[in-house]
Amino acid sequence: xxxxxxxxxxxxxxxxxxxxxxxxxxxxxxxxxxxxxxxxxxxxxxxxxxxxxxxxxxxxxxxxxxxxxxxxxxxxxxxxxxxxxxxxxxxxxxxxxxxxxxxxxxxxxxxxxxxxxxxxxxxxxxxxxxxxxxxxxxxxxxxxxxxxxxxxxxxxxxxxxxxxxxxxxxxxxxxxxxxxxxxxxxxxxxxxxxxxxxxxxxxxxxxxxxxxxxxxxxxxxxxxxxxxxxxxxxxxxxxxxxxxxxxxxxxxxxxxxxxxxxxxxxxxxxxxxxxxxxxxxxxxxxxxxxxxxxxxxxxxxxx
Amino acid sequence: xxxxxxxxxxxxxxxxxxxxxxxxxxxxxxxxxxxxxxxxxxxxxxxxxxxxxxxxxxxxxxxxxxxxxxxxxxxxxxxxxxxxxxxxxxxxxxxxxxxxxxxxxxxxxxxxxxxxxxxxxxxxxxxxxxxxxxxxxxxxxxxxxxxxxxxxxxxxxxxxxxxxxxxxxxxxxxxxxxxxxxxxxxxxxxxxxxxxxxxxxxxxxxxxxxxxxxxxxxxxxxxxxxxxxxxxxxxxxxxxxxxxxxxxxxxxxxxxxxxxxxxxxxxxxxxxxxxxxxxxxxxxxxxxxxxxxxxxxxxxxxxxxxxxxxxxxxxxxxxxxxxxxxxxxxxxxxxxxxxxxxxxxxxxxxxxxxxxxxxxxxxxxxxxxxxxxxxxxxxxxxxxxxxxxxxxxxxxxxxxxxxxxxxxxxxxxxxxxxxxx
Numbered sequence: 001x002x003x004x005x006x007x008x009x010x011x012x013x014x015x016x017x018x019x020x021x022x023x024x025x026x027x028x029x030x031x032x033x034x035x036x037x038x039x040x041x042x043x044x045x046x047x048x049x050x051x052x053x054x055x056x057x058x059x060x061x062x063x064x065x066x067x068x069x070x071x072x073x074x075x076x077x078x079x080x081x082x083x084x085x086x087x088x089x090x091x092x093x094x095x096x097x098x099x100x101x102x103x104x105x106x107x108x109x110x111x112x113x114x115x116x117x118x119x120x121x122x123x124x125x126x127x128x129x130x131x132x133x134x135x136x137x138x139x140x141x142x143x144x145x146x147x148x149x150x151x152x153x154x155x156x157x158x159x160x161x162x163x164x165x166x167x168x169x170x171x172x173x174x175x176x177x178x179x180x181x182x183x184x185x186x187x188x189x190x191x192x193x194x195x196x197x198x199x200x201x202x203x204x205x206x207x208x209x210x211x212x213x214x215x216x217x218x219x220x221x222x223x224x225x226x227x228x229x230x231x232x233x234x235x236x237x238x239x240x241x242x243x244x245x246x247x248x249x250x251x252x253x254x255x256x257x258x259x260x261x262x263x264x265x266x267x268x269x270x271x272x273x274x275x276x277x278x279x280x281x282x283x284x285x286x287x288x289x290x291x292x293x294x295x296x297x298x299x300x301x302x303x
Numbered sequence: 304x305x306x307x308x309x310x311x312x313x314x315x316x317x318x319x320x321x322x323x324x325x326x327x328x329x330x331x332x333x334x335x336x337x338x339x340x341x342x343x344x345x346x347x348x349x350x351x352x353x354x355x356x357x358x359x360x361x362x363x364x365x366x367x368x369x370x371x372x373x374x375x376x377x378x379x380x381x382x383x384x385x386x387x388x389x390x391x392x393x394x395x396x397x398x399x400x401x402x403x404x405x406x407x408x409x410x411x412x413x414x415x416x417x418x419x420x421x422x423x424x425x426x427x428x429x430x431x432x433x434x435x436x437x438x439x440x441x442x443x444x445x446x447x448x449x450x451x452x453x454x455x456x457x458x459x460x461x462x463x464x465x466x467x468x469x470x471x472x473x474x475x476x477x478x479x480x481x482x483x484x485x486x487x488x489x490x491x492x493x494x495x496x497x498x499x500x501x502x503x504x505x506x507x508x509x510x511x512x513x514x515x516x517x518x519x520x521x522x523x524x525x526x527x528x529x530x531x532x533x534x535x536x537x538x539x540x541x542x543x544x545x546x547x548x549x550x551x552x553x554x555x556x557x558x559x560x561x562x563x564x565x566x567x568x569x570x571x572x573x574x575x576x577x578x579x580x581x582x583x584x585x586x587x588x589x590x591x592x593x594x595x596x597x598x599x600x601x602x603x604x605x606x607x608x609x610x611x612x613x614x615x616x617x618x619x620x621x622x623x624x625x626x627x628x629x630x631x632x633x634x635x636x637x638x639x640x641x642x643x644x645x646x647x648x649x650x651x652x653x654x655x656x657x658x659x660x661x662x663x664x665x666x667x668x669x670x671x672x673x674x675x676x677x678x679x680x681x682x683x684x685x686x687x688x689x690x691x692x693x694x695x696x697x698x699x700x701x702x703x704x705x706x707x708x709x710x711x712x713x714x715x716x717x718x719x720x721x722x723x724x
Contacts, residue, residue, distance in 0.1 A: 008498075087614035107616035108501050109570030117614075128618060129500030168500055191497030192505075225487055 003115045004294055005124045006131045007173045015176060019141045021293035022286065029065065029289055038301055039068035045098040047073040047089070047114075048125070050106040054260060054284070055125055059102045059134075062291035071098055090114045100298060103127075121298035129163045129224060134291055135259050136169035140177055141286045142279050143214065146255060151178030156208045157199075158184040158240055159218035159267050160226045162191050166259045167218060171199050184208055184240065188229025189220075205240050209249040216257045217242055217267045233266055242268040247275060255279045304341050305332075306715070308676060308708075311346030314353065314646050316665040324351055326672040329713040333668050344708050344715075346676045352646040354386025354417075354673040354709060355631060356653040356662045358476075358554055359451070359530060359602035361623070362388070362419070364410065365403070366395025371607035371691045373407065376627070377414035379605070379690040381716035383627040384675035384706035387418040387654065387662045388605075392429065393452035399424040401439030408444060416716045417709075418673075420657055422447045422476065425464045429453050433460070437467060446658040449476035451530060454512055456482065462519055469525035474656065476528040477516055479537070480577065484508035489618050491564040491579040499567065501618060504579050506534040513537050517544050520551060528656055529553040531604050533578035535588035542597045552656050554602040555589045557626055557633035558696055562586075566696070572613050572620030573696050576606065593648055594638055600653040603630045607692030625690050629697040635679055635704030642679070650675075661712075676708040 007015075028036055044063040048056045056072070063070050073093060084092075086105075093101065101118065103111040104125040111124035126132040143150050155174050161167040161183045171181050175198040183190060183201040194201055202208065209215075220226045220236060230236050242256060256272055257279045264270040273280055308324040315322075315334060325333040325340055357380065363371040371379075373390070380388045390407050392398030398407060404421045411419020423440030427433055429450040437448065448468060455461045455477065465475055485508040490496050492503020513529055517540060520527045529541060532553050544551045558576065563586050566574040574580055592598035606623025613620055626633075634640065634649060654663025661671040683705040685697050709717040 085611050085614045086616065086619075087611075105616060107618035108499055109618065110616040112570045113614075113616055127616070131500075163500075165500060168498075191500075192492050192503055193494040193497040195494035196498040 003122045004133050004298060005112050005115060005122065007133045007136045007169045008131070010172070010176065012176045015137065015140060015173060018137055018290070018293050018297065019144060021297060022141055022289040025065070025289040025292040026286065035065050035067060037067045038296055039063070039066040039299055042099040042299060043069045043071055043097060044100045044102065044295060045071040045073055045093045046102045047093065048104045049075045049110065050104050050126065052104055052126070055104065058287045059125060059291050061288045062295055065288065066292055066295060068295070071096070086110060086113065087117050090117050094118045094120065100295060123294060123298065126165055128165065130165050130168060132165040132169050134294055135166050136173035137294070138283055138287045138290045139170055139257060140173050141290055142257070142283045145282070145286065146279060149178070150174060153179040153213045154182070154211055155179050155214040155216055156182045156184050156212040157216040157218065158205060158242070160189045160220045161185050161218065162189050163221040163224040163226050164218050170216065171197050182208060186229070189226060205246070209246055210251065212250060213254050214257060215242060215250065215254065218259070219261065219263055219267060237266050241266060242272045244269060244271055247272055247277065257283060260284065307338055307340035307343045308346045308351055308674070309343050311349045311351035311676060312642060313351040313666050314642060316667050319642055324666055324674070326710065326713055329672055331666055331668055331670050331672050334666065344676060348678055348680060349707055350642045350645070350677045350679055351666060352642065352675060352677070353650040353663050353666065354675045354711060355384045355649045356657065356659060357385050357388040357603050357605065357627065357630070358600055358653045358657055359604045360388040360390055360627065361393065361606045362390045362407070363607055364394065365406065369609050373410040373419060374414040375689070375691045376605070377411065377416040377419065379625070379627040379688065381416045381709045381711065382689045382706065383629070384631045384677060384709050385417055385627060386673040386675070386709065386711045387420060387659050389420045389422050389447060389657050391451045392422050392424040392449065397424045397429045398422065398440070399427050399429065399435035401436060401443045404440050404443035404445055417711050418659065418662065420659060421445050422449055422451070424448065425450050425455050425475065426460060431455055431457050431460065434464060434467070437464070441471060441473065447474045447476050447528065449478065449530065451476065451478045454478050454480040454482065458515065458519065461516070462523060465519055465523035465525040469523050472526070474526045474528050476530050477512065478530055479509045479512035479516070481508045481511045484511065489575060490567045491581045493564060493582055495564045495567055499570070501567070506536055506581065506585070509534055509578055510536040510540060513540050517549060517551065520544070520549050524550065526550045531556050531559070531578060531602065532589070532598060533559050533581050533585060535585045538588045538592040538597055541592070545597065552599045553597070554600045555593055555598045556604045557601060557630045557637070558624055559586070559589055560593065560601070560637040561633055562696055567617070570617045572615065572617050573624065573694060573698070575617060575620050575622055576604070576624050577622045590638060594640065594644065599648070600656060601630065601634050601648045602653065603627050607690055608694045609692055613694050623694070625688065625692055625695050628688055628690065629685055629695060629702065631677055631706050632683055632702035632704040633697055636702045672710055672713040674710040675706060677704060678707050679704045681705040
């Protein structure tokens, strides 16, 4: 693995190895001194062209737990605001001696392009509505820890799938791990074509509830134009939002997931987020370990 | 000084003939065997025909000279076998007045490598709000009018332009794009755009405007030219309009005849343009359309963008690719046309549509020496360009056929110097 740009085509064995590595880092993170010297002397650059706090912090926490140095690139206060091209930004950071780049960008393909220009490994931390590979690995690990395995799990992903890099990433990762995926959304929030996805789709949430082991909720991304495909957010909440009534119609072992940030009262009621069947906190919790595993493996590390 | 083009297969008024072509001054003076002249071009294994004519060239001057200018674009045109190009009006300022049109034509004459004909804007500033200085543009030589780069969406304004120009014999050329359907789109809407999470541009964004425009042509009787068509539905609309007898012509680009939207999986902005690369069925329909003549002409939509402008993610890259230097080879590779079809779609039909009287003619004594020598069997991989820009999907592609020499008004404007294979 030289870069992590997409989970499409990532084989199950490779996903399992990353999850196994992450499990061992989960143990590291529980120690009194939650740190290993694996990447001492390496420098990880976090380049978040699109605003994000939680994912950037998660990657930086992971890099520091591996004893790497971290360079935080901030486009708002950097030469990007003076018109510097993406290529020049990437080559500048490379020239400063960074050993691995973590890239988030509002436009599809940013990390792929940077990977063509630089010599170091690149992690795609989200490119437009395309891919967010570490989120998919996090979701796989959270489910594996809860259910033991993903084989046979029935996952219903609900909401703004069209604009979601998480939905595109999870579709490939979950099915590679043996789960089945159903996308639940009105036509305006589904991709125009499902041909290249290993999923089925429906517009109706209610019939899915008794047959779902996992309800995976997504935020409506108004910043990507999602609201133009919806009559109103209250109508969306009424038809697709997860509340306690709907939670009660799930199988007893089922869980609710969300990649965050959550909008309480829209895609889920506040009480659902705080219910024991919510895996949302666990998703964040395993995030640092999964990102440690990705940084470690891309840096050539083996356990 | 006389020049002999020796041993080629020549497009004459009576078909393809193996012959030598004698050029004296700015004209062809004889066609025959064993002619003699001061200098010679070896055309064995080559087609010799009228110089190519491009209906759709963005020369970027005035206003965007870092991408291309009229001199560099003329050099690229000559290298691609072109003896005439139609400069698009989406410059800054736009070609919406006589002064700007005369400037472009004058710079073209100064460059002195091909005829630079000028397309005028339909609306002032290409803003789609009110008419450009159509009479001034006409006096400056414009015969084709377009807001290319923008679609002229306002039906009332388009109708007015059509009625005004129909009486003069002008041509309305449209960039068909319903922006209500294409907004937020960066590629063809379909399975690949869905996979990549890139906003799609549905085929209907082109077809809905084309269908509306054809109804206005039926009303006004104006000569109408549909630019850079990309979908099977558009080919069908043009076929039906022609069957009905409407005065309609159409063009397709070499890249739409070669690539489909699967290329965008590379996320390489070299495959980003408007209209977008479509699906395989569209590609096949376009090829059939050009081969059968429903689509009259191949036009490059040569759209230079500087390298630094393309060093960005796909979604942030500008639309458009260059094409002058590779069009002949790309068309030959995609269609394997007969020389008659090749010269009709690349020279004769575009010259007729643009009203360029010294171009697109069969090679005959007494005719103009606007000629191209094309080696249809020569394999060629483009590795660099004469254009100021290099945003080409054909860079590094295996092509069959190569322009060997271009002659404009009796002057050799390009010769390929590498040894013949």
